Amino acid sequence: MQRLLLLLATDRPHDLEGVLRDREAALGELADEIGATLRLAVQLEGDPMAAEAAGDARTVRSLRGLVEFSVTGVDNGALLTVVERAAKTLGDDIDWAGSAVSIGAVHEVLPAASDALLLTLAANRLPTIDRSQFHQYWLNVHATLAMSMLDDDNKARMGYQQVHTDEAASAKATELAGAAPTSFDGVLQCGLAQITDLPHLTVPGFADVIMKDEENFADQSAEMFGAFTRTLQAQGASS
Numbered sequence: 001m002q003r004l005l006l007l008l009a010t011d012r013p014h015d016l017e018g019v020l021r022d023r024e025a026a027l028g029e030l031a032d033e034i035g036a037t038l039r040l041a042v043q044l045e046g047d048p049m050a051a052e053a054a055g056d057a058r059t060v061r062s063l064r065g066l067v068e069f070s071v072t073g074v075d076n077g078a079l080l081t082v083v084e085r086a087a088k089t090l091g092d093d094i095d096w097a098g099s100a101v102s103i104g105a106v107h108e109v110l111p112a113a114s115d116a117l118l119l120t121l122a123a124n125r126l127p128t129i130d131r132s133q134f135h136q137y138w139l140n141v142h143a144t145l146a147m148s149m150l151d152d153d154n155k156a157r158m159g160y161q162q163v164h165t166d167e168a169a170s171a172k173a174t175e176l177a178g179a180a181p182t183s184f185d186g187v188l189q190c191g192l193a194q195i196t197d198l199p200h201l202t203v204p205g206f207a208d209v210i211m212k213d214e215e216n217f218a219d220q221s222a223e224m225f226g227a228f229t230r231t232l233q234a235q236g237a238s239s
Contacts, residue, residue: 001106002076008065009098016065017042019093026089034078041066041229049227063227076169087177101179103169109143112159112191121226122184124219134185135164137217159191
């Protein structure tokens with residue numbers, strides 16, 4: 001699976017849900033055109049991300065909203081055909097100079113029982129390793145370590161996906177959207193029914209071990225971009 005992520009900034013975050021709802025049908029038509037699934041989300045009220053990050057060396061810039069297009073297969077070319085039109089559909093309601101755009105391959109570590117809440121966090125690799133080394137360590141070493149610390153109940157309550165950024169496609173998509181140039185190497189996404197389903201907050205020692213291992217591949221001094229978001233149920237869908 002390939003995914004286009006529009007990581008949105010805005011000066012009017014409280015208006016963003018209305019903006020996305022107003023443009024949902026048009027964005028849905030773009031998704032249908034390329035056989036993609038569409039997901040919309042807005043920053044969770046009382047988002048704990050900033051408070052959690054404040055306790056360590058990382059700087060996390062708030063993600064105010066999210067527009068995603070996901071397609072099956074390994075070809076991300078179709079996603080590039082909708083970037084410019086999606087950005088124009090969202091228009092001046094988005095601060096594109098403060099937004100980021102990324103395209104990459106989705107690697108699912110745990111299927112999500114719920115994505116009512118979605119933790120999305122874009123990060124960079126250590127400058128001493130290349131992007132492929134970052135992706136390999138993140139998926140095959142770091143994720144394995146994380147899974148070894150969770151019991152079946154923990155695993156059942158959290159979805160876990162890694163989006164491994166395609167540098168060339170992301171640069172092109174960023175240009176098409178008029179977004180801020182970024183160098184994110186990967187985007188973490190965890191689907192949750194509630195915040196306490198995230199093991200970082202509830203499993204003793206988990207956060208410390210995970211953060212320590214991140215020192216082996218992730219640049220913790222670089223600015224990250226993310227938030228806990230609330231996924232918007234598709235209009236007309238049953239509750």
